[in-house]
Amino acid sequence: MIDQLNTLIKPSLSNEIEAWLAEGNSITYLSTSKTQKEDKSFNNRPIKPAKNEKYQRDVKHRATRPEQQAKWSDVLVLKNWLEAKVGRMEALGKEVNLNPAYLSQIxxxxxxxxxERMAELLEATKRVELTELVVKYCGEKQ
Incomplete structure (x- = not known):
């Protein structure tokens, strides 16, 4: 039935296709996979990056097992250091690119x-103390 329909629409269609193939052309099929639009979303708009990219960290800093967790004594040192002066939590958060609320939870x-993160925080406390000294004695922040 399809052949009859094709002959009704255009009787010499198969002859034209054979001539086209004889010229060196070939029939190819377009892929229907999503590889053509990997970086596009609905309506061909580019995908926007995550909103809070500033505070996103690697998974390596998650402490799920007890042997991966920081010692309680290190947490107490950090807690005492943060409570010693007002504004240290925000300064430390800016130094290590973490949200101050996260530091408060720790x-x-x-x-x-x-x-690893505790070692990074304790090193950053020394840098914050240096900037506090510079501000105290010079009156300006570098």
């Missing part, structure tokens, strides 16, 4: 902290 033992 300080109040609401969230666990990994050994």
């Amino acid at each position: 300080k109040n033992s609401k969230r666990k902290c990994s050994k």
